[in-house]
Amino acid sequence: MSTKYFPKDFLWGAATASYQIEGSPLADGAGSSIWHRFSHTPGNILNGDTGDVAADHYRRYKEDIALMKEMGLKGYRFSIAWPRIYPYGKGKINVKGMDFYDRLVDELLEAGITPFITLYHWDLPATLQDLGGWANRDIACWFADYADYMFQRLGDRVENWSTLNEPWVVAFVGHLFGEHAPGMKDIYSAFLVTHNQLRAHSKAVRAFREANIANGKIGITLSNTSHDPATDSMEDKIAAKVAHEWNNYPLFLHPIYYGDYPDTVKEFLKEYLPKNYYKDMEEIKEEIDFVGINYYSGDLVKFDPDSPLGGKSVKRGLPKTEMGWEIYPEGFYKILKGLQDEYNPKEVYVTENGAAFDDKVENGEVHDHKRIDYLKKHFEMAHKAIEDGVKLKGYFVWSLLDNFEWAFGYSKRFGIVYVDYNTQKRIIKDSGKWYSQIIKNNSLDF
Numbered sequence: 001m002s003t004k005y006f007p008k009d010f011l012w013g014a015a016t017a018s019y020q021i022e023g024s025p026l027a028d029g030a031g032s033s034i035w036h037r038f039s040h041t042p043g044n045i046l047n048g049d050t051g052d053v054a055a056d057h058y059r060r061y062k063e064d065i066a067l068m069k070e071m072g073l074k075g076y077r078f079s080i081a082w083p084r085i086y087p088y089g090k091g092k093i094n095v096k097g098m099d100f101y102d103r104l105v106d107e108l109l110e111a112g113i114t115p116f117i118t119l120y121h122w123d124l125p126a127t128l129q130d131l132g133g134w135a136n137r138d139i140a141c142w143f144a145d146y147a148d149y150m151f152q153r154l155g156d157r158v159e160n161w162s163t164l165n166e167p168w169v170v171a172f173v174g175h176l177f178g179e180h181a182p183g184m185k186d187i188y189s190a191f192l193v194t195h196n197q198l199r200a201h202s203k204a205v206r207a208f209r210e211a212n213i214a215n216g217k218i219g220i221t222l223s224n225t226s227h228d229p230a231t232d233s234m235e236d237k238i239a240a241k242v243a244h245e246w247n248n249y250p251l252f253l254h255p256i257y258y259g260d261y262p263d264t265v266k267e268f269l270k271e272y273l274p275k276n277y278y279k280d281m282e283e284i285k286e287e288i289d290f291v292g293i294n295y296y297s298g299d300l301v302k303f304d305p306d307s308p309l310g311g312k313s314v315k316r317g318l319p320k321t322e323m324g325w326e327i328y329p330e331g332f333y334k335i336l337k338g339l340q341d342e343y344n345p346k347e348v349y350v351t352e353n354g355a356a357f358d359d360k361v362e363n364g365e366v367h368d369h370k371r372i373d374y375l376k377k378h379f380e381m382a383h384k385a386i387e388d389g390v391k392l393k394g395y396f397v398w399s400l401l402d403n404f405e406w407a408f409g410y411s412k413r414f415g416i417v418y419v420d421y422n423t424q425k426r427i428i429k430d431s432g433k434w435y436s437q438i439i440k441n442n443s444l445d446f
């Protein structure tokens with residue numbers, strides 16, 4: 001057993017998202033979002049759950065920040081609910097909605113916790129969806145205007161900004177698979193949404209540069225699954241590479257860094273890319289300060305001529321989380337190392353990593369040993385990545401609180417803090433107590 005130290009000033013934190021924890025979605029003049037609309041449409045969410053109350057963070061934020069301070073968190077990643085600021089998506093500002101985030105940021109700073117803002121974590125103003133949402137080219141301007149307003153209002157106190165959370169999930173789970181808001185099932189819309197999110201992201205980055213925020217950094221947060229070939233055959237290797245370039249960071253970083261989509265995406269999916277997409281690529285190619293990596297699991301990919309991308313996912317037979325995702329810490333290293341090798345970002349943050357398990361309260365405590373084991377193994381891989389040259393600057397566990405897990409409602413618990421949804425009582429789980437020690441020591445024994 002040896003003690004491995006993380007870099008000085010490594011930003012250990014926790015992450016959440018507005019619609020998943022805040023509740024009070026229409027309070028104080030806020031507008032409806034596509035997730036408020038989607039969750040209130042019968043059949044979309046398990047058990048008919050909605051984000052109407054969630055973890056009541058809109059009202060309990062001071063209590064939650066006190067918990068963060070008690071655990072010694074250095075950073076807190078949270079998202080702004082666009083409809084609280086612009087109830088109609090653009091035009092009229094909702095002062096009370098802006099006041100909430102002003103107070104939230106001030107409370108975090110008072111507690112010595114670094115704010116890390118995500119501008120968009122899926123709760124699009126419903127009125128913009130009525131105009132086509134992310135499939136409407138004008139959304140690039142709508143988003144950049146919203147982003148610029150936030151830079152102007154919070155840029156004096158917040159240095160770290162991410163434009164979009166998991167744009168792949170927004171595009172394909174929301175517009176092709178239909179399992180997330182707005183519940184569409186159209187592959188052409190899904191690729192148009194991919195493209196417009198990139199346009200919106202880069203337009204917001206330019207607005208950020210114009211805002212000239214002291215020590216400001218802006219990036220994007222991308223979802224990733226580690227895809228390994230099922231065998232050493234060339235067919236499986238190609239299938240795994242296609243899956244990686246379509247599912248993971250390359251789909252968005254190739255345009256941002258190199259001004260075009262990945263070769264395999266163009267080869268297999270060019271018919272779905274928006275007509276004349278290439279005319280936008282120069283505008284999309286815009287330098288960023290960091291890449292945010294979300295990682296949960298990995299799989300094997302086997303050549304399958306009947307699959308759209310020529311490959312299908314195969315399980316390894318590893319232990320799984322409550323989401324049915326295999327626990328594969330090695331994939332965490334592969335994603336982080338691959339990112340640094342392929343795009344050499346100036347900085348990397350793990351913006352989400354964690355696991356859902358069947359947490360139970362026993363005598364007022366939650367002994368979530370499986371989560372501690374999951375986190376420990378992933379921290380070991382993160383440390384190895386840093387040793388091997390990955391410019392990893394921080395880690396945000398998903399999630400601070402048990403919360404609304406999208407189509408799964410409240411059935412999946414990811415928090416290091418347990419939330420009793422009947423009483424809104426919080427209980428720091430054993431994993432939260434363990435994490436506090438890791439942060440305090442900035443080290444891991446393994």
Ligand SMILES: N#[N+]C[C@@H]1[C@@H](O)[C@H](O)[C@@H](O)[C@@H]2O[C@H]12
Nearest residue numbers: 017165166294352398405414
């Ligand atoms: N599922 N799951 C957990 C977690 C989800 O709760 C986040 O909102 C997303 O950013 C990402 O999918 C990861």
